[in-house]
Amino acid sequence: MAIVYKTRTQLVVETIREKILSGEITAGQPLRQAALAEELNVSRIPVREALLQLEAEGLVAFEPHKGATATELNVDQVDELFELRAMLEADLLAASIPNLSEEDLREAKVLLDKLENALGKENAANTWSQLNSDYHNCLYSAADRPQTQDLVDTLNKNADRYIRMHLLWAGGISKAESEHNDILGLCQAGNVEGAVAVLKQHILGSRDEIKAFLLAREKANK
Numbered sequence: 001m002a003i004v005y006k007t008r009t010q011l012v013v014e015t016i017r018e019k020i021l022s023g024e025i026t027a028g029q030p031l032r033q034a035a036l037a038e039e040l041n042v043s044r045i046p047v048r049e050a051l052l053q054l055e056a057e058g059l060v061a062f063e064p065h066k067g068a069t070a071t072e073l074n075v076d077q078v079d080e081l082f083e084l085r086a087m088l089e090a091d092l093l094a095a096s097i098p099n100l101s102e103e104d105l106r107e108a109k110v111l112l113d114k115l116e117n118a119l120g121k122e123n124a125a126n127t128w129s130q131l132n133s134d135y136h137n138c139l140y141s142a143a144d145r146p147q148t149q150d151l152v153d154t155l156n157k158n159a160d161r162y163i164r165m166h167l168l169w170a171g172g173i174s175k176a177e178s179e180h181n182d183i184l185g186l187c188q189a190g191n192v193e194g195a196v197a198v199l200k201q202h203i204l205g206s207r208d209e210i211k212a213f214l215l216a217r218e219k220a221n222k
Helices: 002-022 033-040 044-056 075-099 102-118 124-140 146-169 173-188 192-220
Strands: 060-063 067-070
Touching: 002 033, 002 044, 002 146, 033 044, 044 060, 075 124, 075 146, 075 173, 075 192, 102 124, 102 173, 124 146, 124 173, 146 192, 173 192
Parallel strands: none
Antiparallel strands: 060 067
């Protein structure tokens, strides 16, 4: 019974997420549980669970007297988030590369293969997003900088909605694949400077494409 319930909640999560990311549900728009439950032909329980999950992803906010509303996808926030990520993740990677073991590099390769196979499957955006984080964190794992890693984890959680949007609507995958392969190859060769340069390009290139997508979306919705 629990499996069916979880699946139903996940379907509701994906439907509402898609409506927010596509602009069908706009920033500040109230998300009324009764109306969503009726529209999606489910009870209010999976809708409530879905809204809580989307709150954790940064797509929904619960406000006093207003209930749940869709949050704003903010171009200025993209700049700050991705520039901080580029700076901190570059430091982590530079500190990690000299200490990466053969086992770490093998694990990163396995995750990269899973990443490449995740597309086109059911729930691709969620799976790809998680594997993407796992792959990057695997390469940072030998840095021994737990506080920096905690900051990076928080930034990535806040950036996740933009990363998913990039994946689903801005065609960010083919480029990411080749850059992921390049980063791993440079890590295997112990080339700290090269790996850091590609990583920064990888993160800031995503920033530029996400901003362009958001600006185009804003223009289309005016």
